[in-house]
Amino acid sequence: MKRWMVRGVLLLLLLAALLAIPRFAIACGGFDSLGCEAESAQYGLYETGTVIVWEINRIALTSAYAIDSIRWNVINVAFAGAYTAVESVIGPFILPVAGLALTVALLAIVALPAFGGTRSPFNIRNIVTWMVLAPIVLTLIGPWLITVEQIREQLGNQVFQAASSASFSQATLGASGDGIGRMGDVQPLYDNGRIVCGQVLPRYSGGDYAAGDRRLDELVAAYLLANVQDIHCPNQNGGPSVRLPSGYYNTQVSPPYAIDGGIREMSASERSAQIGYIQLGLQRQLIGLIPSALAILYAVLNLVFALAMVALWTAFPVGMLIGFFQSDAGWVGGYVRKAVTVVQASWVASFIIGLIFAAIRAAADTNST
Secondary structure (H helix, E strand, O other): OOHHHHHHHHHHHHHHHHHHHHHHOOOOOOOOHHHHHHHHHHHHHHHHHHHHHHHHHHHHHHHHHHHHHHHHHHHHHHHHHHHHHHHHHHHHHHHHHHHHHHHHHHHHHHHHHHHOOOOOOOOHHHHHHHHHHHHHHHHHHHHHHHHHHHHHHHHHHHHHHHHHOOOOOOOOOOOOOOOOOOOOOOOOOOOOOOEEOOEEOOOOOOOOHHHOOOOHHHHHHHHOOOOHHHHHOHHHOOOOOOOOOHHHHOOOOOOOOOOOOOOOOOOHHHHHHHHHHHHHHHHHHHHHHHHHHHHHHHHHHHHHHHHHHHHHHHHHHHHHHHHOOOOOOHHHHHHHHHHHHHHHHHHHHHHHHHHHHHHHHHHHOOOOO
């Protein structure tokens, strides 16, 4: 590594330590004053690092929820208006295009023998059938997307629930530790009837918490010892500090990872122990970057799959116009196969992400992180 980069890193660490000292400048004194100052600065440095990584995780969790909200609104709000516009544009063209296709088909039947042809590329029965069905299908197919997307999301959620609950009891994922690395209690982050941060944050996906379903971001928040206020409105969480998840200050479950106000009033042995705890807290946040990234990935994939369904549904009315000139209705099967492929891919993605998280949770349950 270049010398100037090393100097830059050391300067940033020194600056972080200096910024942390004023937060804890309340008690050090006596014959152990120098050691107390050094340990207080060391604690402050680790706490500052933990805060920085927690902010990254917090942004990831809020982003995952925002992406899920976008997906729901694309399907249930934006698509309805967009499809209505498409329907209003395509609808008036159905009968004229069908009439044109029927005319061309009849002319082909008359003209082909003159050119040595034996089979018309057009199918009059197919044209007449879709002339009757197209206006009905065009009207009904719009609301079907919401139903299909609900089925895709709900079954995908069940796949994720099963995969994320997979047992790794027979696998050795780490040496057994002291128990401080276990996941916290999984709390519901979103409830359609609960006001959070001054508003209701709807539960757009993830099934029913009361029925045992857990969203991926709820599982991640449990590992990070965070609640919904910590994630969305830390200034309103009512805890001892807004810098870290409220679970970091919980003295009832285990020795707290963090101490509000610092360690300057502690004895030397207590300061040493607390520095060890904040190191574990930093480690937890660093490991939490992986499941936090999974939460964003899961939300993005669901959005992509939803947009793929929207694209198929929006293209279908145009496909009906082109279908009048096809020899059969095989194009309909093509659309159905593409929709089934999207649904299958989303379920596979849910399974893989759920399985990865199950492995991460099993590693956490070895008590070593």
